Amino acid sequence: MPFERPTEHYDERISKIDEQICEMLKLRKQLSNNNPGFPPFEYISVWAETFELYEDFLKAVFGTFRSEEYYKPIIEPSDFRKHIPVLKSVEKGSSFYTINSIRQYSNASVVTFSIDWDVNMSEVSSISRSRSHFELQIGEQYDCRMIHGGSHAGHASTNYVISPPLPDKTSGLELTFIEYIKPFSDKETGTKIVFKLE
Secondary structure (H helix, E strand, O other), rough: OOHHHHHHOOHHHHHHHHHHHHHHHHHHHOOOOOOOOOOHHHHHHHHHOOOOOOOOHHHHHHHOOOOOOHOOOOOOOOEEEEEEEEEEEEEEEOEEEEEEEEEEEEEEEEEEEEEEOOOOOOOHHHHHHHHOEEEEEEEOOOEEEEEEEEEEEEEEEEEEEEEEEOOOEEEEEEEEEEEEEEOOOOOOEEEEEEEEEO
């Protein structure tokens, strides 16, 4: 949803400070090679006391730095061109992973990643599987973004937008889905599903 300005109030006396904050954010990104990390809690405690700020507020600020890429504008696929059949599956543990096709648009590609599992699994395992968070990686030249998905008993599917679009001849491409504990986390669960396209 588009962000709406939360208030009309703005004190112009702080505009230079806000500009300096933006400048420091850019410098922080450059020095960290765009790998923001997270300061030790000991640092945050000292900074909170020194600058008269709340610790939880500072934790939220530094936590936001880690999710900047999710604010990048999402490519909206337009001008549908064709389906490229894939029909690939991988079975791992008690789950069955599939990609049926790639939808080609003039400005992007869309892949639907599906997971099926036995609905008779234990309730805890079933809930855990339906809440899995996978991220798609193809290569540095491609931006892969999850756009939406859903799940119900024994099945989950997620759509990913890939830009620029994949070539129509997909032979040699590898689509790697890496499972994370939760969104915006860098902690992998150890599950990695690789589809080698022919």
